[in-house]
Amino acid sequence: MAPKANALMVVDGYNVIGAKWDMTQGDLAQWRRELVENLCNYTALNPCQTHVIFDAHQRRQRETWEEITDQVRVCYTAYGLTADAYIERFCARHRGREQRLIVVTSDRLEWMTAAGYGAEWLSSPALWQAMAQQPRQQTPKGTAGRMNRGLPAAIQKRLRQWSNEL
Template structure:
């Protein structure tokens, strides 16, 4: 569970995939696994930059599959609901469980009914489109603060002081083993 100073972002995965243009394009081309992966990748830098924790919820409503949970390498939790449960229901349950905690909860979905329900649990609502804008803005801010790297030397000469490098060059050119 998140600590009192944490913001937890709950994301309705398929709802967001349907609203974000590049992910929607993948989904329409029957590349849903790739769309899910790209969603988590897109959220990774955003939540790290904002200092959030995130959980993406995918429903298995019409699929006879058991619920399971994964954690991405970036630390984002991924929940797959059990057969018969929607992502909305799962998110509502999580909001109800977290309403008495001191953490801030934001729910990303464009489902208007969900907006009203999660508001009853003191969670904040953000539309999928608004989250897209926030992710894009965070990426721009990250690019601006990344230090510009100067072209670095590669090879041993970047690790040696000038005197040692000169001695090695003399040895290399002489064809003999060093005597000192």
């Protein structure tokens, strides 16, 4: 399912990660990066605003937002607030708006609540499948080393950081 440009997709981050990997083993930070990277690629070809919501995960912090691209933003909820509760409140505030709202989760209670507020639902495995079916764009010959030159400095820096972490 490809969202329309005026859609807002709200993604339960750890739920989507858990649909692909065993969260009791492995590197959550790496999986978060991979999910966000896949969503950036997906929204580049299927334009829609995307908010990825992660629980504070036992860290005492205030709610923080990180803008990854013009279309993808990541939210870490405030301490004590689950991603589920955040998404449910978001759906309640969004109710009655004309913008299409799509909630991505495989949590049955969460998607039923979101649907009650008028949001559409997409399962976590269905999102992974949609992202996997994206056509791969080929880099034109001779441009591979120059692709980053047109990107803003902050994005170039983030790409270098991610590359160094691999």
